Amino acid sequence: MQSTDSTTSGLATFEHWYDFAEGGPVHRALLPFPSSAPAPFEVARWSVAPNTSNDLDVHRSREVWIIVSGTGTLTVADQTEVLRAGDVAAFDSRVPHQVRNEGPEQLLAISVYWLPEDD
Numbered sequence: 574m575q576s577t578d579s580t581t582s583g584l585a586t587f588e589h590w591y592d593f594a595e596g597g598p599v600h601r602a603l604l605p606f607p608s609s610a611p612a613p614f615e616v617a618r619w620s621v622a623p624n625t626s627n628d629l630d631v632h633r634s635r636e637v638w639i640i641v642s643g644t645g646t647l648t649v650a651d652q653t654e655v656l657r658a659g660d661v662a663a664f665d666s667r668v669p670h671q672v673r674n675e676g677p678e679q680l681l682a683i684s685v686y687w688l689p690e691d692d
Contacts, residue, residue, distance in 0.1 A: 581605055587618060593628050596621035596674070614687040621645065621674040621682075629671045636670075636686040638662045643680030645672040656680075 587600040602616035621627050621643070630636075640660045647656045649670045656662060656672060664670045666689055674680040 581607060585616065590617065593619070593621070593626075595625040596627040597625070597679070614685050617684045617686070619682055619684065621672060621680040623674050623677055623679065626671055626673040629669055630664075631667055631669045632686075633666050634686040634688055635666055636664045636684055638664075638672075639683040639685070641681040641683060643674060643678050644676040645674045645680045647672050 583605050585602040585604050587602055590599045590601040592598050597620040599617055599619040602618070604612050604616065606612050618641075619627065638656075638661065640656050640658055640662075642658045644658070645656045647654050647662055647670070649662070649664065650668055654662075662670075672680065672682075
């Protein structure tokens with residue numbers, strides 16, 4: 574049985590990264606892996622206050638949102654869908670995406686994102 578190295582395993586900590594123009598804060602995860610062997614992805618958590626939106630997002634990374642709580646209207650390119658707690662949404666590189674929180678409570682999400690191998 575292999576031993577577990579507690580300095581490279583365990584809970585991630587978060588630091589404030591930036592704020593959406595109107596929606597709320599974004600925190601970047603500090604994963605416990607060494608810089609010599611980083612994870613092939615990054616993680617952030619963010620929130621969108623009621624009656625606001627996150628910033629329209631378009632980037633080189635692929636991204637997955639995991640909705641932790643709240644509800645919102647997701648716009649991906651020119652399509653819209655309702656997001657609820659427990660939903661997972663995926664976005665390919667350079668596809669515009671945004672969520673508007675039209676519910677009464679804060680929408681909380683986790684993002685996992687990475688650069689595609691061919692980028």
